[in-house]
Amino acid sequence: MKLWKTRSLAGAAAAVSFFLVSGCAAVSSEPMTYTDTLFDSVISLQIYDSRDQDILEGCRELCQKYDVMFSRTNEESEISRINNAQGNPVEVSPDTATLVKKGLYYGKLSGGAFDITIGSVSRLWDFKSEDPAPPDPAAIAAALTHVDYKKVVVEGNTVTLQDPAAALDLGAVAKGYIADRLKDYLEGEGVRHALINLGGNVLAVGDKPDGSSFNIGIQKPFDESGIPLTSVRIDDKSIVTSGTYQRFFERDGSLYHHILDPASGYPCNNGLASVSIITDSSLTADALSTTCFVLGPEKGMSLVNQLENVEAVFVDTDSQITYSNNFQK
Numbered sequence: 640m641k642l643w644k645t646r647s648l649a650g651a652a653a654a655v656s657f658f659l660v661s662g663c664a665a666v667s668s669e670p671m672t673y674t675d676t677l678f679d680s681v682i683s684l685q686i687y688d689s690r691d692q693d694i695l696e697g698c699r700e701l702c703q704k705y706d707v708m709f710s711r712t713n714e715e716s717e718i719s720r721i722n723n724a725q726g727n728p729v730e731v732s733p734d735t736a737t738l739v740k741k742g743l744y745y746g747k748l749s750g751g752a753f754d755i756t757i758g759s760v761s762r763l764w765d766f767k768s769e770d771p772a773p774p775d776p777a778a779i780a781a782a783l784t785h786v787d788y789k790k791v792v793v794e795g796n797t798v799t800l801q802d803p804a805a806a807l808d809l810g811a812v813a814k815g816y817i818a819d820r821l822k823d824y825l826e827g828e829g830v831r832h833a834l835i836n837l838g839g840n841v842l843a844v845g846d847k848p849d850g851s852s853f854n855i856g857i858q859k860p861f862d863e864s865g866i867p868l869t870s871v872r873i874d875d876k877s878i879v880t881s882g883t884y885q886r887f888f889e890r891d892g893s894l895y896h897h898i899l900d901p902a903s904g905y906p907c908n909n910g911l912a913s914v915s916i917i918t919d920s921s922l923t924a925d926a927l928s929t930t931c932f933v934l935g936p937e938k939g940m941s942l943v944n945q946l947e948n949v950e951a952v953f954v955d956t957d958s959q960i961t962y963s964n965n966f967q968k
């Protein structure tokens with residue numbers, strides 16, 4: 640008998656948001672809130688010190704702009720233009736050029752464990768199908784020959800894929816970048832207390848209006864009760880989690896999730912269930928959470944422990960927690 644089950648990111652994000660809302664219940668004034676489904680995720684923004692609807696509208700416009708810009712599946716996106724250019728140079732926006740450069744930086748930092756040219760492989764994995772199954776191994780092997788971040792060239796705002804069959808996938812960094820841009824926008828509008836949550840990619844603008852920190856739950860793997868395994872207090876910082884349970888399916892007793900090992904083309908199976916990174920920039924947290932997940936428990940934690948102002952919480956498949964050396968309990 641075939642046993643399978645899928646889980647969408649939207650559901651996972653909802654579980655996180657539930658805790659965020661309840662975690663903020665002590666705040667006297669109700670925040671002004673914008674929720675949407677974008678970037679394949681449920682997103683929410685809570686602004687505590689403004690009632691200006693134009694600010695919410697500004698956030699919505701920014702989210703929609705970036706959703707179209709960075710999507711791998713939208714044929715109109717800048718990423719699709721690069722992927723469909725047959726190796727020709729493509730002029731893109733400064734946002735896309737910056738994000739691709741950041742992606743290449745983390746490729747180098749991780750020795751290729753993190754690789755934004757994973758697109759040729761990731762497009763073979765369909766986590767939303769009604770009847771999901773792992774791709775044909777021969778197709779994975781063929782796609783893997785086109786994964787190599789070293790063959791991406793960025794000059795100014797021009798991006799060239801030196802391998803015409805390569806494909807970019809910015810899914811591991813886009814939400815972090817967008818969260819940082821939303822924070823810049825909110826601060827420019829004078830907002831001092833807000834929480835941005837792009838599908839579990841959380842960034843705090845300041846602290847809560849009463850001066851206390853935001854309390855962000857880290858989910859127990861595959862638990863949908865909304866009761867967190869542990870929680871982290873943040874002010875003006877980001878916490879981003881990469882987890883097996885955010886996008887996955889089960890087939891014939893095996894779990895297949897969305898964080899792929901560029902060495903094999905299959906989901907990383909290294910004993911980790913999630914990696915949460917806490918640092919100032921949401922882009923850095925997003926890139927590092929995926930990078931450390933692919934590097935695995937030892938190399939991933941060793942990388943975090945070498946970096947300044949970066950904390951981490953690793954959860955293994957038995958829900959055991961490991962903290963980075965500098966974690967502020």
Ligand code: AMP
Pocket residue numbers: 752753754755757761808809810811812880881882885886897898899900901925928929933
């Ligand atoms: P995140 O949820 O930030 O950890 O990012 C996971 C997403 O990044 C996946 O859904 C893919 O789109 C993409 N991805 C998967 N594996 C890798 C990898 N090894 N390096 C870079 N991006 C990846």
Ligand code: MG
Pocket residue numbers: 810811812881924925926927928929930
């Ligand atoms: Mg990431």
